[in-house]
Amino acid sequence: MARVVAVDDAADPRLADFRDLARADRRPDRPGGRGLVLAEGTVVVRRLLASPYPPRALLGVARRIEDLAPDLRGADVPADLTAYVTDADTMAHVVGFHLNRGVLASADRAPSPEPAALLAGARRVALLEGVNDHENLGALFRNAAALGVDAVLVGTGCADPLYRRSVRVSMGHVLRVPFAACGLGPAVTALRHAGFTLAALTPGGDPSALAALASHERLALVLGAEGPGLSDEALAAADVRVRIPMADDVDSLNVATAAAVAFHATGVPR
Structure with a gap:
């Protein structure tokens, strides 16, 4: 089961995977940067959790994290996976814009097959x-x-x-x-x-x-x-x-x- 942790500070360093998504020079998912995979919305996050891409963290409002609770109890979810719960305004400050879908997940890239x-x-x-x-x-x-x-x-x-x-x-x-x-x-x-x-x-x-x-x-x-x-x-x-x-x-x-x-x-x- 993933840990659920409440956060209320947009500057919390634990949220680095989700920061400044509106900044092209800082985006964590750009190939020239950290190269993370970012999933947005409960449907896409579910597919990421069931995929070969190793999940790192989640960030979302309480309702969306609760929607994902069955998936976060899955046997293949890493034991140290953390779901950070916050309010919509704090999440908007972290991400750089208001996120209508209310939840994001980050993952590392999987090795590309030959x-x-x-x-x-x-x-x-x-x-x-x-x-x-x-x-x-x-x-x-x-x-x-x-x-x-x-x-x-x-x-x-x-x-x-x-x-x-x-x-x-x-x-x-x-x-x-x-x-x-x-x-x-x-x-x-x-x-x-x-x-x-x-x-x-x-x-x-x-x-x-x-x-x-x-x-x-x-x-x-x-x-x-x-x-x-x-x-x-x-x-x-x-x-x-x-x-x-x-x-x-x-x-x-x-x-x-x-x-x-x-x-x-x-x-x-x-």
């Missing part, structure tokens, strides 16, 4: 290139969790999946979908060795080819950023180029939306 290990038991994966918007990335991971994608390879130019905004938008599912950061070349090599067909989603692709991909035993969907799309290198590495059939006067979808459509169209029945 691409080959990540792909070993996978049948459907996503390979991302240049997806640099945190909200799009979080939404894409939520879609991946919902629609049976086994793993994500996060390629060059992508945002950090464990940035607080990505974690929040994913509703914590970025903490359960296995992923690894990997350059395009090594990712393609690993996918080839594992027997995957690579399908690039691009406005210049074949709109009739998407449905046929559902029959492939192992499939990697390659997705790029909105605007520039996939690089020439990524397009050249693909076995097939596909597009989602849509109205003639619309050439593309938001990347997270496009991913959801493609995941559903090519998914393996569960």
